[in-house]
Amino acid sequence: MDQFFQSINVLLPLLYGSVLGIYTWYFLQSTRTAGVVASRLLFLTILLHIIFLTSQGIHYRIFPITTVFSAMSMFALDLSLIYYVIEKRTKESRTGIFFFGIIFGFQLFSSMFISFGEPTNNLLRNPTFGIHTTFTILGIAALAIAALYSLMYLMLAKQIKGHRFGIIYDGLPALETLENMARYATGVGIILLGVGILFGHFWAYKVLGYFFKLDVKIIVTDIAWLSYVFGWFYMKFKRLHGLRMSQVSMWGFILFFVILVIGNILDSTFHRFI
Amino acid sequence: MPDTLITVSYNYQNTSLDLRDRITLSDDEALRFIDAAMEPSAGIKELAVISTCNRTEIYGVLGEPGQFHEWVMQQFLELKQVDLKKESADPTIFHYNESVEHLFGVAGGLKSMMLGENQILSQIKSSYDLILSCPYSFPILYHLFQDAIRVGKSIRTNTSLCRGSVSISLAAAELSRKIYAKFSNLKVLLVGAGKTAELTLIHFKEMGVVDFIIANRGQQRRQYLANKYFAEAIPLDELGPALIRIDIVIAATKSPDYLITLDQIKQAIPSRKHRSLLMIDISSPRNIEPQIGGLPEVFLYNMDDLDKVVAENLAKRKKEIPAAELIVQEIASEFDDWFKTLEVVPTISKLTGYFEHIRRQELKKYVHKTSDEDYQLLDDLSKSIIRKLLHYPVSGLRQQNHKGNLTVSKIDTIWDLYRLHNFEANSD
Incomplete structure (x- = not known):
């Protein structure tokens, strides 16, 4: 095998x-x-x-x-x-x-x-762990994809605005398409990450006996998810489009990622099972 | 005698616009042209016509090249009352291979006045439909036109020869493709109601836009355009509120002042929820305040910017010519292979028919002189001899045809040696 x-x-x-x-x-x-x-x-x-x-x-x-x-x-x-x-x-x-x-x-x-x-850790055999990690990673992947689409939007918008018609201009689809792709990926990411987080808390309660722990990674992920939910509804109700949405999506993900990495360096005990 | 293909081409390179206009053929006239060609006296086996504003071309399949050009001129005289001899018209005449490559080049947009134009392919399709609708059978031209359409599609799919607009008004419309994905939802504001504005409106309409607002100082002209294109007409002083509702603005007037100012756009942006706004100023002097281009949500283009777009697109198209020519040559070579099989098949069939005819004639002499059994033996023997005698000439013809070594003169020699031209008249 x-x-x-x-x-x-x-x-x-x-x-x-x-x-x-x-x-x-x-x-x-x-x-x-x-x-x-x-x-x-x-x-x-x-x-x-x-x-x-x-x-x-x-x-x-x-x-x-x-x-x-x-x-x-x-x-x-x-x-x-x-x-x-x-x-x-x-x-x-x-x-x-x-x-x-x-x-x-x-x-x-x-x-x-x-x-x-x-x-070496038997916790890794638990099916709830599988669901938690699958959904969390899928959610983060979807948000990363949304951020990349937003980056493409900003790059293409810059070329159109600057009247430069290079490879990016020729190769990428319309700004509206990129915006729709980013919006869809964000929606998918919010749902998947939400399910992942929920299963994480549920698993923690089942295995460790508490629903929430003051851990950098948990706090950052929960706040990031709530911010995404808030941002999503804000954009939807205010019907904000284009440049503004792309800037928020891209910088939001960068901030989330940087804090997650810093959190991981500062507190490396939690979420380590090997 | 194998058939040959000839094209008589009156196009923008060899014929004045005035003369081109006078010899342009409608579908009905083209059909009459074809009917005339099918008269036995014309000696033409197949005929097709391509007639556009830039070219009128007659494609003929003939047994003998003869006087095709003269015949074409005679038809124009009878049909259009245009004496091309007196006009000193000097068309380009293409023979066989040149003719095939010419038509394929035309279909691919390589021969168009505006390199890589798209409309010509649908015009060739129309010519093909026209010959299909005739009560005659044109197998060679059917194949030729099908291949031409294939070339046109292949060039448009596999190269960038036909991509990127090469006119100002089209460039303006094309630019919006990089911003918007769905055109049926867009609202376009036209400031001005002149010819340029109307032409740009037509381009946007062709792209799928249905919602237009026409703002113009003159009430009569704006209302005329609005009625013509089912648009909303507004006076210039109502531009401010209109800017909130629209996605694209095209300014094309002769006004000496800025008709859309920075303040107007700044006021509109919050109500627009920061939606992207494409503004195209093809007026001279400019009608849209240039500082508007500095706003993050606005994509502003003026005449100079669009000129640059057109020049860049044309340069890109020119770079694609070798790739497009390669497609033309590839499919022309396939057509040539197919066409050559047409040349050799009648020769082989005539030759075998001729030998079979002699065999039967000779065998007849013995029908009453031999027993049935002996006659059968003679029949078998003669068949076997003929088969063996013909084996090398027939397989040689096929091989030479396949290798492309078979010239018209070689085939002519065979026909002359065995007098195949007269064979049918003498055969039983």
Whole structure:
């Protein structure tokens, strides 16, 4: 079985690299064939990635996020999955290049340093842990994608405003499309992260006996989620569009990410099970 | 004798606009042209017409190249009362390969006055539909026009030759594609009701915009345009409130003053909920205060900016010419392969028919001189000899045709050697 895991582990970064290559080709040339090939190869890669993680889970009877590197692989899958759903929904493949550089990087690092085996902490075998982490990582991935779409919006808006018609102008879809994609990804992210957080608190109550703990990561994630919910409704009711929404979405995620990293450095005891 | 393809092309490069206008053929006239070609005396097997404002071209398939150009001129004289000889018209005449590549180039937009224009492909489709609707069968032209349409589509899909607008009004409309995704929801404000404003309105309408507001000083003209395009008409002093409702502004007037000011836009932005606003000023002097371009929500373009867009697009299109030509050559070569099979098939069939005819004639001499069994033996023997005699010439013809070595003169030699031209008359 280890041989099987090792083989897919090598194959995955190669596949993500190929997906990146074809999306780059599509972005630069806009040939329909490239768009179709990229989308189909991505579907196969996602399928293989799901089989890879599921078979690990079944074989070792764990949820396959036991190390930082396995979490990286899960994050790469989640980003790809959310991206794929948005691509299918909007029928717009020209933004793939902006995601698969990052996804390829995550998977490459993961594949280089990952080790397969049984976890030392029995908590990692708990199904609630699996649901909590799956939804949380999916939620963060969706919000990251929304931030990247917002970044694309800002880049394209800058080119149009500055009357510069470069690669970004030629390759990206309309501002309105990018805005819709960001809005959709944010909505999906809020729901998924919300479910993830809820299961986290529920699991903490079941295992540790308390619903909430004064932990930097928990506080930051909860506040970030509440801010996203508030921001979402504010934008919706005030019907704010375009530039303002993109700026809030991008800077909001950067702030969330930076605080999460700092929190992780300051308080490294909680959320560590290995 | 194999058929050949000839094109007589009167186009913007060799014919004046005035003459082009006078020889433009409507569908009815093109049909009459085709009917005339089908008269046995014309000696034309197939005929198609492409007639647009920039070109009138006659594509003919003939057994003998002969006097096709003269025939075409005679038809224009009879049909349009235009004596092309007197007019000293000097069309370009393309023979076979040149003709195929020319039509493919036309379909791809390579031969258009505005490089990479899109309209020509639908005009070629119309010409194809026209020959399909005729009561005649034009197998070579059907194939040629189908391939031309294939070239046109392939160039538009696989190259950027037809992308990016190359006129000011179209550039203005195209620019909005990078800001808005859905045009049916957009509201466009036209400041001015002149020809430029109307042309830009038409481009936006073609892109799917249905909601227009026309603001103009002259009440009569703004109302005329509003009625024509089902738009709302407002006087210039109502511009302020209109700025809250719209997504795109196009200013195209001759007014010496700014008709839309920075203060007006600043006032409108909060009510617009910071929605993006595309403002295009194609007036001279400018009608939109330039400082408006500094506002984050506004994308402001003037005539110079659009000129730059057009120049850049044209340069990009020119870069795509080699890739487009490659597609033309590729499909022209496929057509050539197909066409050559047409050349060799009748020759082989005539040749085998000729040999079979001789065999039967000779065999007839023995029908009453031999027993049935011996006659059967002679029949089998003669068939076998003919088969073996024809094996190398037939397979050689096919191979040479496949390799592209088969010239018209080689085929002519075979027809002359065996007198195949007269064969049908003498055969039983």
